[in-house]
Amino acid sequence: MAKPLTRRQFLQRIGALAALTWPALTRADTKASKASVHYRNHPLDHKMCSMCRYFLAPVGNSNGMMMRGLTPKGTMGVGHCQKVRGVIDPMGYCVLFTPRQRVPRYR
Numbered sequence: 001m002a003k004p005l006t007r008r009q010f011l012q013r014i015g016a017l018a019a020l021t022w023p024a025l026t027r028a029d030t031k032a033s034k035a036s037v038h039y040r041n042h043p044l045d046h047k048m049c050s051m052c053r054y055f056l057a058p059v060g061n062s063n064g065m066m067m068r069g070l071t072p073k074g075t076m077g078v079g080h081c082q083k084v085r086g087v088i089d090p091m092g093y094c095v096l097f098t099p100r101q102r103v104p105r106y107r
């Protein structure tokens, strides 16, 4: 029969277990699924991912915007989102949409 653990042994084992699992837990994907945020690959009114503050444009496209805010479908690659998992269509939309801050123009 196994000897019961002392309090010190128990705490040491819990500490070792936490040290082993903590990195894996902190790496866990915290982004939402597309279904949970009602993502769709077409805009709602004039709200679209390329105008959202969480949109990460594809590399090589500085801000995901073309032609004064218009983003013709098919001319841009897919991007990613800081909040939602997977590839994101610049013309998409979800309930987490948050407009980008406008940069003030100075004359």
Ligand code: SF4
Pocket: 039, 048, 049, 050, 052, 053, 054, 055, 056, 080, 081, 082, 083, 084, 088, 092, 093, 094, 095, 096, 097, 098
């Ligand atoms: S939060 Fe939603 S609307 Fe904004 S970029 Fe991500 S998927 Fe698109």
